[in-house]
Amino acid sequence: MDETNQEVLALGTEAENGDAPYPGRERRRPRPETPIGYIQGLPAKVVLDRLPVPVLVVHEDGTVVYANLAFEELLGYERHDMTDRGAEVIFLDLDAGTSATSQLRDKAGSVVELAHTDGSAVRAVVSDSALLRDDDPVVLVAFHDVTEQLWAHGRVE
Incomplete structure (x- = not known):
């Protein structure tokens, strides 16, 4: 050697x-x-980056702190193009006057509507936040796309 x-x-x-x-x-x-x-x-961000499941982190002020590649692909965004966007650009059904984190916690297990870059709506079930405390300033949630299933069963307009 x-x-x-x-x-x-x-x-x-x-x-x-x-x-x-x-x-x-x-x-x-x-x-x-x-x-x-x-x-x-393993560093948490490395694991999140590599997950094939769409993952999003949103701050209580509604700012997108992090989106993994799977989430960006779900909505047609370029890599790293979602960070610092407002959640209201992504979620079609968030109330402007209420904390984004509390709304996402309340919607856990429900179907939410997300805005795709092509103008269509993506319907996905949002998970509970992986961060469990109510006073955490961010939520970390995963999504399961159910758009095609809803289309197949005639539940999408």
Whole structure:
């Protein structure tokens, strides 16, 4: 092994199998000793980014704080184009005078109407917030698109 590879290994960079250097992949922490250790070490945003389920985080003032790729694709947006938008642009059925977070908490388990970039309405069931405290300034909710199911059963105008 040459001197450069020894330096890379000293920095903690290793191949996926852990045997040889793999430039560009630096392991910043020691390898977890248990499988659950891997899960506990994952950054939440990385996990949210990779979920195939549409996820949205909205601040109590109605500002979209975060939308994952699946949510952006659901509504036809370009990557990272939803952050800092107002929730009223996305939700067709939010009341302007009431906190967006409390409305989303109240709508958990219900079908909401979302505005697609092509002008159509997307109907989706909104989940309970993953953040459980009522005084949290944001809600983190997931969505399940039911538009096609409603069309198939003649429940969409």
